[in-house]
Amino acid sequence: MNDHEPGPDAGAQHPGGAQHPTDTLRTEADAVLAELVGDPSGTARLREDQWQAVAALVREHRRALVVQRTGWGKSAVYFVATALLRRRGAGPTVIVSPLLALMRNQVEAAERAGIRARTINSANPEEWDTIHAEVDRGETDVLLVSPERLNSVDFRDQVLPGLAATTGLLVVDEAHCISDWGHDFRPDYRRLRAMLAELPSGTPVLATTATANARVTADVAEQLGTGAGEALVLRGPLERESLRLGVVRLPDAAHRLAWLAEHLDELPGSGIVYTLTVAAAEEATAYLRGRGLRVDSYTGRTENADRLQAENDLLGNRVKALVATSALGMGFDKPDLGFVVHLGSPSSPIAYYQQVGRAGRGVAHADVLLLPGKEDEAIWRYFADTAFPPEAQVRQTLAALAEAGRPLSVPALEAVVDLRRTRLETMLKVLDVDGAVKRVKGGWTATGEPWAYDAERYAWVARQRAAEQQAMRDYVGTDACRMEFLRRQLDDEGAAPCGRCDNCAGAWADPGVSAEALTGAVKELDRPGVEVEPRRMWPTGMPALGVDLKGRIPAGEQAATGRALGRLSDIGWGNRLRPLLAEHAADGPVPDDVLRAVVDVLADWARSAGGWAPNVPDATARPVGVVAVPSLTRPHLVGSLAEGVARVGRLPFLGALAHTGPDGPHVARRSNSAQRLRALSAAFAVPDDLAAALAATPGPVLLVDDFTDSGWTLAVAARLLRRAGAGGVLPLVLAAAG
Structure with a gap:
């Protein structure tokens, strides 16, 4: 939070303030x-x-x-x-x-x-x-x-x-x-x-x-x-006298969207609706626009020119709200911002206070509301991959740089160190400042300087993150003053009851929603289907791992653009799919409602402008069969999904790929691309009966799996099927990450 466009309230003390005429x-x-x-x-x-x-x-x-x-x-x-x-x-x-x-x-x-x-x-x-x-x-x-x-x-x-x-x-x-x-x-x-x-x-x-x-x-x-x-x-004291804080607890995501549609125009001026994920921002924007509200989305996916236009529209009060992720945070300055609503709880009360501080800087009154969701903590866990890596992985990175004798790029290091790219880059930046590595032309080098792993500090920081999450739960549930609670989180010694929040002055936000708005919200969140883009390039450094794959994936070995029922970060289908695909969830047949929604996705896919697979020769060709990706963790779920799709679509179930070893599929979802591909490159094979079925029924096939994150399982499976004679591979999964 900061004040980047000082106005008279930003320090312009008029006569009456202390003055030193001789100074x-x-x-x-x-x-x-x-x-x-x-x-x-x-x-x-x-x-x-x-x-x-x-x-x-x-x-x-x-x-x-x-x-x-x-x-x-x-x-x-x-x-x-x-x-x-x-x-x-x-x-x-x-x-x-x-x-x-x-x-x-x-x-x-x-x-x-x-x-x-x-x-x-x-x-x-x-x-x-x-x-x-x-x-x-x-x-x-x-x-x-x-x-x-x-x-x-x-x-x-x-x-x-x-x-x-x-x-x-x-x-x-x-x-x-x-x-x-x-x-x-x-x-x-x-x-x-x-x-x-x-x-x-x-x-x-x-x-x-x-x-x-x-x-x-x-x-x-x-x-x-x-x-x-x-x-x-x-x-100084961090009290914000213009802010009126409140929490509105609603049963589910549909009620929260319906509440926004019913009450957004009642909030003062124009403001920001924060969401935890890009998918949620896009879903909420589409629904609110459909209800006739003037809103726009603002996320990490928004192009710079579109961001600037959205900012200007909010500054000029041409929209009621921007529906935004944390991409709209530090740096946005609108002194008369009238409200901030959170569709889901941030994982830290300090981060929350930073975002709500965008409101009420130049006006006497602004409303701040939090609409927490049951899915919030699942989303916190999904994005929680921020801890400093274990010492063994850090030492492995330093050793690889020292032994290389030349700068190594981050993609090259991925072939050596099993860390996701963002986490690897963060680690290198910390090591750079600590003097253990240096960024140079062409990548990174080791300096040879001694470096100590500060395990105690890293562990404390991890505990701090957990404490912040608990504090956010406590904020939602407290019956004490909300402003005082947030100020105490910032160690503000002057924290005292504000007299304005819903706990001090009584609930002021009407939690009611109409049946019409709720029906519309349910329909929006139940709308199935998102595109799944295929991998088109192999990761750098695979030959060094003994995998002879590099450069662009040949067009004849690529998957087509696929479909997923939803994203795990959705507030609609994500809420339904997260429990189904949780790490320790019981395996079982695909639920009827999920299968019906998948069939709707297929019907919409068939009607799409580009046909089933625009990047295969017969673009409008209907799939000729269904193939399953074998699953060690959810074989019943994936198998029943593939067979159900085949049955409803009146397509032959051609079979499943075969595992070639017990270890291949066990690849941590948080591994980087090179490490995942190394584990997956020899994990599957096309059985003889499946190869014969592909030869007998030429044309594109649906490739069915439960989940895609990195896309490498689908890329490897598609390459095998294309090489075995499939005229195209159309991935179909229940859930996509992100």
């Missing part, structure tokens, strides 16, 4: 603030705590950590300090900001005060050389960079040293991301340790955040003060 620096600072907030009268004044921060940076050249609530005016501090330092001959301010939306808002705010700001991020690579030249010529007052740029080889080696040497002020926005004790740790932020160490003596540093408890605050302050004396910490 010319203070007078100058207040004049800059007046320009920043657009006050032509020139009467705006910094609050005393804002002035204390500015004075520490400009007069004392200190390092400071400001932990203050959203709307306090943290960005006013660093823009005022920038103007004052630049007038005194200091180099440009460098602001490390996590999100593009934040950068856009900050550049606009800076321009109002005559501060020339430029940004370097993934969206403007064509401008980087020009911007670097402008910085070198002293034409830029503020340079905003993403933390990911700090870890880019070219930027780190060619730009960062010179930038560190000339920086007049370093600002670390959303500084809680530095600490792995926090809820939103980002390894790229740890690169700041190196930049801090390289700053010339006396370079002021400002770190800001609104979501740091005492442990995170101490950790960030310690990192800021490394080699530069103790950092000044300015921590």
Whole structure:
């Protein structure tokens, strides 16, 4: 949470506040603030705590950590300090900001005060050389960079040293991301340790955040003060007097969607509806639009141009709400945002407080509602693969880099280390900052420096994540003040009952929904079918694992685009499928309602514009038979599904692929692509009777399985079937991940 577009409420104290008429620096600072907030009268004044921060940076050249609530005016501090330092001959301010939306808002705010700001991020690579030249010529007052740029080889080696040497002020926005004790740790932020160490003596540093408890605050302050004396910490109360918090408990996902349709227009102004998954955001958006509500979706899948349009539509109140994942979080600034609704509980009360803090910054009243779901904890578990890897896997990575004698890319390391790509990349970034590895052209190398595995710290962080989840359960169930509860989670010493939330003042949100809205929601969530894209390239490094597969999968050996009944992250079919496919769920025949829905998926597939398989020669050809993927864990479920589809579709059941060994299918779902493919590459074979059936019935076949995550089981099975004579392979699964 932060305040990236300061308005009069963001620190513009008018006459009556403390003032020091003989302090010319203070007078100058207040004049800059007046320009920043657009006050032509020139009467705006910094609050005393804002002035204390500015004075520490400009007069004392200190390092400071400001932990203050959203709307306090943290960005006013660093823009005022920038103007004052630049007038005194200091180099440009460098602001490390996590999100593009934040950068856009900050550049606009800076321009109002005559501060020339430029940004370097993934969206403007064509401008980087020009911007670097402008910085070198002293034409830029503020340079905003993403933390990911700090870890880019070219930027780190060619730009960062010179930038560190000339920086007049370093600002670390959303500084809680530095600490792995926090809820939103980002390894790229740890690169700041190196930049801090390289700053010339006396370079002021400002770190800001609104979501740091005492442990995170101490950790960030310690990192800021490394080699530069103790950092000044300015921590204020985190009360948000404009927010009215509440929880509405409803029986299921359909009731929650129906509630949104019935009550969204009753909420003040425009706002944000947060969901836990992309699939849920898309489902909710489709349903609400169908009910005539002006909403748009905003997720990690949304293209940059569409994101910007959605942001502008919300800023201009052209939509009632954006239905968003956490992709719309830090950095989005709309002071008059009237409400935030959560369709499902985040896994951390601090993350929750950060998101609800988007509301009510510039208005006296904003509503905040949480609609928890029974599926929330299953979704938490699905996305919980964030713990630092065990020491053996870390040592294996270091050994592989040391023995390679050359840089290794992440895909090449996947062939050696059994970690999913995102987790492997995170681990490497941490090791980079610890000095054990280094990112270079072409990948990663080992430095040979000694490195210790901090098992105690990693275990504590894991326990912290579990404690955060329990705290979120407690928030939903508490009968005490909700604002006080959240403030205590942030170790806010001034926490006291707010008098406004549903527990303090009584329930204020009507939980009722009409039969019509509920029927529509059930229909939306019961709509089956999502596409399953096939794998088209083999993973890098397979020959090194003894598997002779590389490059593009030949078109004649690929699967077609398939179908799944739903995603495990759906709030509709996902809720039905998660218990059915849970790790310890009992095996049994496919339930009748599930089979009927699968048949509906097939009927819709047959009617689709491209036909059954646009990438096989006879695109409109109906499948000629059904083949099953053998399952060791759910053989009855998969077998009954394949036979049921064949029976209803009046297709011959041609048989199942055969296992070639007991170990092949036992591949952890969290393994990376290379390791999965290595285990699967020789796990199946086409039995003679199935080969004969394929030869006797030429044409595409339906390939039936229970679940697809990485897509490699389907890719391997499709390759075998195509090589055995199948005219095409059409994957059909109950559930897809993501």
